[in-house]
Amino acid sequence: MEKLVLKAEPRKTGRHANRELREGSRVPAVVYGKNTEPQAISTDRKALGIALHQSGGGLIEVELPGQPTLHVLAREIQRHPTKHYVQHIDFYAVAMNQLVRLQVSVVPTGTAPVLEDSDMVLVRQSDSVEIECYPGDIPEHLAADLSILATIDDSLSVKDLQVPAGVKILTPAEHVLFSVTASRAALEEEETEEAEEPAADEVEVIRKGKEEEEEEE
Numbered sequence: 001m002e003k004l005v006l007k008a009e010p011r012k013t014g015r016h017a018n019r020e021l022r023e024g025s026r027v028p029a030v031v032y033g034k035n036t037e038p039q040a041i042s043t044d045r046k047a048l049g050i051a052l053h054q055s056g057g058g059l060i061e062v063e064l065p066g067q068p069t070l071h072v073l074a075r076e077i078q079r080h081p082t083k084h085y086v087q088h089i090d091f092y093a094v095a096m097n098q099l100v101r102l103q104v105s106v107v108p109t110g111t112a113p114v115l116e117d118s119d120m121v122l123v124r125q126s127d128s129v130e131i132e133c134y135p136g137d138i139p140e141h142l143a144a145d146l147s148i149l150a151t152i153d154d155s156l157s158v159k160d161l162q163v164p165a166g167v168k169i170l171t172p173a174e175h176v177l178f179s180v181t182a183s184r185a186a187l188e189e190e191e192t193e194e195a196e197e198p199a200a201d202e203v204e205v206i207r208k209g210k211e212e213e214e215e216e217e
Contacts (some may be wrong), residue, residue, distance in 0.1 A: 004063045005069075006051045011042040016204035018088075027086050031062060031072060033093030039064075048086055052077075056105055059140040062091060071096060071135055087170035096134045101170065103128040106161065106177055107141040114180050120152060123179045129158055129171040144177055155179040 009020060011028060018028045025045045032038040041064065041078050052074060052217050062070040072091035082086055094100050105128045127143065143162045148154060159173040 003061060004051050004055050004059070005063060006047060006191065007041055007063050007123070008041040009065065011040050013040050022087065027089060029089045029091060031070060031091040031093055033072075035095060036093040045085060048089070053084070055102060056140050058140060060091075061134050073102060073135075077085045079096075085195065096135050098130055098134070100135055100138075101130060101132045102138070102146075104139060105141045106144050108146050109143045110145045110147040112146040112180070114149050114151055114154065119183050121181055122146070122149075123181055125176045125179060126171075129161070129167055129169055129177075131167050131176075133167045137164070139164050141165060142167075142169075146178065149178065149180055152180050152182065156215075161208040199214050 004205050008031075010031070011017065011198045021028050022216065026042045027045050027048050029041050029043060030038060031041055041062070043062075055074070057074065060072050062072050065071070070091075070093045072093050073089040077086055077090075078088040079085065103153060106126065108122075108124075112122060115122060131139075131142075143160065144156055144160065146156065148156060154179040155176045156176060158169055158171050158175045161177075162168065163169060199203065
C-alpha cells in the first residue's frame with residue numbers, strides 16, 4: 001500500500017481557537033494511542049480529505065514538527081451537516097509491531113454469469129468486513145470475485161474473499177456479502193401470470209359442467 005503522509009501542527013484548544021482554524025481551512029484533530037500521549041493537532045482540510053480518500057480507512061503517517069512520525073488510523077470523523085467536509089477528526093496512533101483491528105471495504109471484481117439474464121439483480125449485503133493484521137499489512141480493500149454467482153441460488157460469502165498474506169478476517173465466514181434476486185419487474189410479471197392461471201378446482205367444475213350437458217343431450 002502506498003505510503004500516505006499528512007503534515008500537521010500542534011494547536012490551541014477551545015471553541016474560539018477551533019473556529020479560527022476552520023475559517024483558515026484547517027481541521028482540528030486529536031491523536032491518541034496506547035503508547036501515545038493525547039495531542040491536540042490541526043491539519044489542512046484539503047490534504048486531509050485526500051489522505052482519507054486514498055487510505056480507504058487504512059494507515060496514514062502524520063508528521064509533526066520536531067516529533068517522530070506517527071502511524072495513525074482515522075477513528076471518529078465529524079462532518080459538516082450540509083457541506084460534508086471534515087470538521088474534526090480523531091486519529092488512533094498504532095505501533096507497527098502490534099496487531100490492529102479495523103473495518104476494510106469489500107470491492108466486487110469480475111462478472112457474475114447469472115446477471116446475463118436481464119431479470120436478475122445483484123444485491124450487496126455488506127460494504128466491509130472486520131480484519132486483524134499488523135499496520136503495515138492493512139490492505140486498501142478486499143476483492144470479491146462475482147464470477148462464482150452462476151444461478152439465483154448462489155451467494156458470495158466472507159469465506160469466498162481473496163485474502164492477502166498476513167490478514168485475518170474476523171467477520172464470520174458464512175456472512176453473505178452478495179446475493180442475487182429477480183428484478184421487481186420479473187416478480188410482478190410472475191405474479192400476474194399466476195393470477196391469470198385458473199385454479200385446479202375451477203377447471204374441474206368447468207369439465208363437470210360439460211359432462212352433464214352431454215348426458216342431458
